[in-house]
Amino acid sequence: MARFSDQYGPWALITGASSGIGEAFAHQIAARGVNVALVARRGDRLQAIANDIETETKSRALAIAADLTDEHGLDTILEALDLRHIGLLVNNAGAGQTGRFLDHALDDELATLALNCRAPLKLTHHFGRAMRAEGRGGIIMLASIAGILPSPEFAGYSATKAWNRFFGEALHAELADSGIDVVSLCPGLTQSEFFDKVNFDPSGWPWPLRAGAILSADEVARAGLRGLGRTSQVVPGLSYRWLMRAGRMAPSGMPPWLTERVMRLALPKK
Secondary structure, three states: OHHHHHHHOOEEEEEOOOOHHHHHHHHHHHHOOOEEEEEEOOHHHHHHHHHHHHHHOOOOEEEEEOOOOOOOHHHHHHHHHOOOOEEEEEEOOOOOOOOOHHHOOHHHHHHHHHHHHHHHHHHHHHHHHHHHHHOOEEEEEEOOHHHOOOOOOOHHHHHHHHHHHHHHHHHHHHOHHHOEEEEEEOOOOEOOHHHHHOOOOHHHOOHHHHOOOOEOHHHHHHHHHHHOOOOOEEOOOHHHHHHHHHHHHOEOEOOHHHHHHHHHOOOOOO
Protein backbone atom coordinates (compact mmCIF):
# COMPACT_ATOMS: atom_id res chain seq x y z
CA MET A 1 0.00 0.00 0.00
CA ALA A 2 2.87 2.39 0.79
CA ARG A 3 4.43 1.70 -2.60
CA PHE A 4 1.07 2.25 -4.31
CA SER A 5 0.44 5.62 -2.64
CA ASP A 6 4.03 6.73 -3.25
CA GLN A 7 3.76 5.95 -6.97
CA TYR A 8 0.16 6.98 -7.62
CA GLY A 9 -0.82 9.44 -4.88
CA PRO A 10 -1.84 11.70 -3.42
CA TRP A 11 -4.99 11.81 -5.60
CA ALA A 12 -6.54 9.56 -8.24
CA LEU A 13 -9.05 10.86 -10.78
CA ILE A 14 -11.69 8.32 -11.81
CA THR A 15 -14.20 9.05 -14.57
CA GLY A 16 -17.56 7.31 -14.75
CA ALA A 17 -17.31 6.84 -10.99
CA SER A 18 -21.02 6.97 -10.15
CA SER A 19 -21.57 3.23 -10.66
CA GLY A 20 -20.12 -0.06 -11.86
CA ILE A 21 -16.42 -0.40 -12.58
CA GLY A 22 -15.70 3.26 -11.83
CA GLU A 23 -17.29 3.04 -8.39
CA ALA A 24 -15.37 -0.19 -7.71
CA PHE A 25 -12.12 1.53 -8.68
CA ALA A 26 -12.91 4.42 -6.33
CA HIS A 27 -13.41 2.15 -3.31
CA GLN A 28 -10.39 -0.03 -4.04
CA ILE A 29 -8.01 2.86 -4.71
CA ALA A 30 -9.15 4.68 -1.55
CA ALA A 31 -8.58 1.48 0.43
CA ARG A 32 -4.96 1.57 -0.78
CA GLY A 33 -4.41 4.97 0.81
CA VAL A 34 -4.88 7.27 -2.19
CA ASN A 35 -7.44 10.08 -2.15
CA VAL A 36 -10.03 9.89 -4.95
CA ALA A 37 -11.64 12.53 -7.18
CA LEU A 38 -14.84 11.09 -8.63
CA VAL A 39 -16.15 12.38 -11.96
CA ALA A 40 -19.55 11.75 -13.54
CA ARG A 41 -22.68 13.72 -14.41
CA ARG A 42 -24.73 12.67 -11.37
CA GLY A 43 -23.47 14.91 -8.58
CA ASP A 44 -25.80 13.58 -5.86
CA ARG A 45 -24.83 9.98 -6.55
CA LEU A 46 -21.12 10.89 -6.57
CA GLN A 47 -21.42 12.71 -3.26
CA ALA A 48 -23.07 9.68 -1.65
CA ILE A 49 -20.20 7.47 -2.84
CA ALA A 50 -17.65 10.04 -1.63
CA ASN A 51 -19.29 10.08 1.80
CA ASP A 52 -19.18 6.28 1.99
CA ILE A 53 -15.49 6.22 1.06
CA GLU A 54 -14.55 8.78 3.70
CA THR A 55 -16.53 6.79 6.29
CA GLU A 56 -14.96 3.45 5.35
CA THR A 57 -11.35 4.51 4.71
CA LYS A 58 -8.79 7.08 5.82
CA SER A 59 -8.72 8.58 2.32
CA ARG A 60 -10.48 11.74 1.22
CA ALA A 61 -12.99 11.81 -1.62
CA LEU A 62 -14.05 14.67 -3.87
CA ALA A 63 -17.21 14.56 -6.02
CA ILE A 64 -16.99 16.46 -9.32
CA ALA A 65 -20.14 16.69 -11.44
CA ALA A 66 -18.99 17.15 -15.04
CA ASP A 67 -20.11 16.14 -18.53
CA LEU A 68 -17.05 14.77 -20.33
CA THR A 69 -18.70 15.16 -23.73
CA ASP A 70 -18.92 18.92 -23.16
CA GLU A 71 -16.21 21.16 -24.61
CA HIS A 72 -15.57 22.61 -21.14
CA GLY A 73 -15.64 19.32 -19.22
CA LEU A 74 -11.91 19.38 -18.50
CA ASP A 75 -12.12 22.99 -17.30
CA THR A 76 -14.86 21.99 -14.84
CA ILE A 77 -12.66 19.21 -13.46
CA LEU A 78 -9.58 21.41 -13.13
CA GLU A 79 -11.52 24.12 -11.33
CA ALA A 80 -12.89 21.60 -8.82
CA LEU A 81 -9.47 20.00 -8.27
CA ASP A 82 -7.84 23.34 -7.49
CA LEU A 83 -4.24 22.49 -6.49
CA ARG A 84 -4.77 18.78 -5.89
CA HIS A 85 -2.15 16.67 -7.68
CA ILE A 86 -3.38 13.69 -9.72
CA GLY A 87 -0.99 10.74 -9.61
CA LEU A 88 -3.38 8.16 -11.06
CA LEU A 89 -5.87 8.65 -13.91
CA VAL A 90 -8.57 6.04 -14.52
CA ASN A 91 -10.23 6.69 -17.89
CA ASN A 92 -13.29 4.57 -17.18
CA ALA A 93 -16.30 6.55 -18.48
CA GLY A 94 -17.85 5.02 -21.58
CA ALA A 95 -21.03 4.51 -23.57
CA GLY A 96 -22.24 2.48 -26.53
CA GLN A 97 -25.18 1.03 -28.39
CA THR A 98 -26.05 -2.42 -29.63
CA GLY A 99 -27.66 -3.03 -33.01
CA ARG A 100 -26.88 -2.03 -36.57
CA PHE A 101 -24.69 1.05 -36.94
CA LEU A 102 -26.79 2.57 -39.75
CA ASP A 103 -29.92 2.29 -37.62
CA HIS A 104 -28.44 4.55 -34.92
CA ALA A 105 -28.75 8.33 -34.84
CA LEU A 106 -25.53 10.00 -35.94
CA ASP A 107 -25.54 12.30 -32.90
CA ASP A 108 -25.62 9.28 -30.59
CA GLU A 109 -22.59 7.73 -32.30
CA LEU A 110 -20.71 11.04 -32.19
CA ALA A 111 -21.48 11.34 -28.45
CA THR A 112 -20.05 7.85 -27.93
CA LEU A 113 -16.91 8.87 -29.82
CA ALA A 114 -16.56 12.04 -27.73
CA LEU A 115 -16.96 10.23 -24.40
CA ASN A 116 -14.97 7.09 -25.19
CA CYS A 117 -12.07 8.65 -27.13
CA ARG A 118 -11.92 12.45 -27.11
CA ALA A 119 -12.40 12.80 -23.34
CA PRO A 120 -9.67 10.32 -22.29
CA LEU A 121 -7.31 11.83 -24.86
CA LYS A 122 -7.74 15.29 -23.32
CA LEU A 123 -7.44 14.02 -19.75
CA THR A 124 -4.41 11.87 -20.51
CA HIS A 125 -2.64 14.71 -22.29
CA HIS A 126 -3.22 17.16 -19.43
CA PHE A 127 -2.53 14.93 -16.43
CA GLY A 128 0.13 12.87 -18.23
CA ARG A 129 2.27 15.99 -18.66
CA ALA A 130 2.10 16.72 -14.95
CA MET A 131 3.01 13.10 -14.16
CA ARG A 132 5.97 13.26 -16.53
CA ALA A 133 7.23 16.40 -14.81
CA GLU A 134 7.19 14.51 -11.48
CA GLY A 135 8.65 11.30 -12.91
CA ARG A 136 5.87 9.09 -11.55
CA GLY A 137 2.19 8.24 -12.02
CA GLY A 138 -0.24 5.79 -13.56
CA ILE A 139 -2.94 5.68 -16.23
CA ILE A 140 -5.61 3.00 -16.67
CA MET A 141 -7.45 2.89 -20.01
CA LEU A 142 -10.79 1.08 -19.96
CA ALA A 143 -10.78 -0.89 -23.20
CA SER A 144 -12.81 -4.07 -23.75
CA ILE A 145 -12.84 -7.52 -25.26
CA ALA A 146 -14.84 -5.75 -27.98
CA GLY A 147 -11.71 -3.72 -28.65
CA ILE A 148 -9.79 -6.91 -29.39
CA LEU A 149 -12.46 -8.76 -31.38
CA PRO A 150 -14.27 -6.64 -34.04
CA SER A 151 -17.89 -6.79 -32.88
CA PRO A 152 -20.72 -6.50 -35.40
CA GLU A 153 -23.94 -5.27 -33.75
CA PHE A 154 -21.65 -3.20 -31.50
CA ALA A 155 -19.51 -1.59 -34.21
CA GLY A 156 -19.11 1.98 -32.96
CA TYR A 157 -18.42 0.95 -29.38
CA SER A 158 -16.04 -1.80 -30.51
CA ALA A 159 -14.03 0.69 -32.58
CA THR A 160 -13.72 3.16 -29.71
CA LYS A 161 -12.54 0.43 -27.38
CA ALA A 162 -9.93 -0.67 -29.92
CA TRP A 163 -8.74 2.96 -29.85
CA ASN A 164 -8.55 2.87 -26.03
CA ARG A 165 -6.65 -0.40 -26.11
CA PHE A 166 -4.08 0.72 -28.69
CA PHE A 167 -3.70 4.15 -27.10
CA GLY A 168 -2.99 2.59 -23.72
CA GLU A 169 -0.60 -0.06 -25.01
CA ALA A 170 1.35 2.49 -27.06
CA LEU A 171 1.62 4.83 -24.07
CA HIS A 172 2.76 1.89 -21.92
CA ALA A 173 5.91 1.72 -24.06
CA GLU A 174 6.17 5.44 -24.74
CA LEU A 175 6.02 6.56 -21.11
CA ALA A 176 7.93 3.74 -19.43
CA ASP A 177 11.12 5.77 -19.24
CA SER A 178 9.15 8.68 -17.71
CA GLY A 179 8.16 6.66 -14.63
CA ILE A 180 4.49 6.47 -15.71
CA ASP A 181 2.76 3.07 -15.64
CA VAL A 182 0.01 2.54 -18.23
CA VAL A 183 -2.28 -0.45 -18.66
CA SER A 184 -5.18 -1.21 -21.01
CA LEU A 185 -7.93 -3.06 -19.14
CA CYS A 186 -10.03 -5.27 -21.45
CA PRO A 187 -12.99 -6.78 -19.60
CA GLY A 188 -15.78 -8.79 -21.12
CA LEU A 189 -19.39 -8.45 -20.02
CA THR A 190 -19.46 -6.79 -16.61
CA GLN A 191 -22.46 -6.38 -14.33
CA SER A 192 -23.06 -2.63 -14.27
CA GLU A 193 -25.52 0.06 -15.31
CA PHE A 194 -23.85 0.12 -18.72
CA PHE A 195 -24.52 -3.61 -19.08
CA ASP A 196 -28.21 -3.01 -18.29
CA LYS A 197 -28.55 -0.07 -20.71
CA VAL A 198 -27.28 -1.88 -23.80
CA ASN A 199 -30.05 -4.50 -23.58
CA PHE A 200 -27.67 -7.44 -23.87
CA ASP A 201 -28.57 -10.86 -22.46
CA PRO A 202 -25.98 -13.66 -22.77
CA SER A 203 -28.33 -16.31 -21.32
CA GLY A 204 -28.94 -17.53 -24.87
CA TRP A 205 -25.28 -18.40 -25.39
CA PRO A 206 -24.13 -22.04 -25.34
CA TRP A 207 -22.85 -23.09 -21.92
CA PRO A 208 -19.10 -22.92 -22.74
CA LEU A 209 -19.52 -19.25 -23.64
CA ARG A 210 -22.05 -18.48 -20.92
CA ALA A 211 -20.01 -19.92 -18.05
CA GLY A 212 -18.23 -17.09 -16.30
CA ALA A 213 -19.36 -14.62 -18.97
CA ILE A 214 -20.55 -11.91 -16.58
CA LEU A 215 -17.80 -10.42 -14.44
CA SER A 216 -18.31 -8.35 -11.30
CA ALA A 217 -17.20 -4.72 -11.27
CA ASP A 218 -14.99 -5.45 -8.24
CA GLU A 219 -13.27 -8.29 -10.10
CA VAL A 220 -12.52 -6.07 -13.10
CA ALA A 221 -11.18 -3.18 -10.99
CA ARG A 222 -8.96 -5.56 -8.99
CA ALA A 223 -7.51 -6.97 -12.19
CA GLY A 224 -6.75 -3.50 -13.52
CA LEU A 225 -4.96 -2.40 -10.36
CA ARG A 226 -3.07 -5.68 -10.18
CA GLY A 227 -1.82 -5.22 -13.75
CA LEU A 228 -0.79 -1.59 -13.33
CA GLY A 229 3.00 -1.37 -13.42
CA ARG A 230 3.31 -5.04 -14.42
CA THR A 231 1.93 -5.37 -17.96
CA SER A 232 0.48 -3.41 -20.87
CA GLN A 233 -2.85 -5.27 -21.16
CA VAL A 234 -5.13 -7.11 -18.76
CA VAL A 235 -8.01 -9.40 -19.70
CA PRO A 236 -9.99 -10.28 -16.53
CA GLY A 237 -11.71 -13.63 -16.23
CA LEU A 238 -10.45 -17.08 -17.17
CA SER A 239 -13.15 -17.69 -19.80
CA TYR A 240 -12.22 -14.48 -21.62
CA ARG A 241 -8.52 -15.30 -21.53
CA TRP A 242 -9.32 -18.67 -23.12
CA LEU A 243 -11.42 -16.88 -25.74
CA MET A 244 -8.47 -14.62 -26.60
CA ARG A 245 -6.19 -17.64 -26.81
CA ALA A 246 -8.60 -19.45 -29.14
CA GLY A 247 -8.83 -16.35 -31.34
CA ARG A 248 -5.04 -16.13 -31.61
CA MET A 249 -4.82 -19.82 -32.56
CA ALA A 250 -7.23 -19.39 -35.50
CA PRO A 251 -5.39 -18.79 -38.82
CA SER A 252 -6.80 -15.26 -39.25
CA GLY A 253 -8.09 -14.66 -35.75
CA MET A 254 -11.76 -14.90 -34.86
CA PRO A 255 -13.74 -13.86 -37.97
CA PRO A 256 -16.27 -11.00 -37.54
CA TRP A 257 -19.10 -13.13 -38.97
CA LEU A 258 -18.67 -15.59 -36.08
CA THR A 259 -18.61 -12.77 -33.54
CA GLU A 260 -21.83 -11.42 -35.08
CA ARG A 261 -23.60 -14.78 -34.69
CA VAL A 262 -22.57 -14.92 -31.03
CA MET A 263 -23.72 -11.33 -30.48
CA ARG A 264 -27.13 -11.97 -32.09
CA LEU A 265 -27.83 -14.72 -29.57
CA ALA A 266 -27.67 -12.11 -26.81
CA LEU A 267 -29.61 -9.32 -28.52
CA PRO A 268 -33.41 -8.87 -28.54
CA LYS A 269 -35.10 -10.76 -31.34
CA LYS A 270 -36.47 -8.54 -34.12
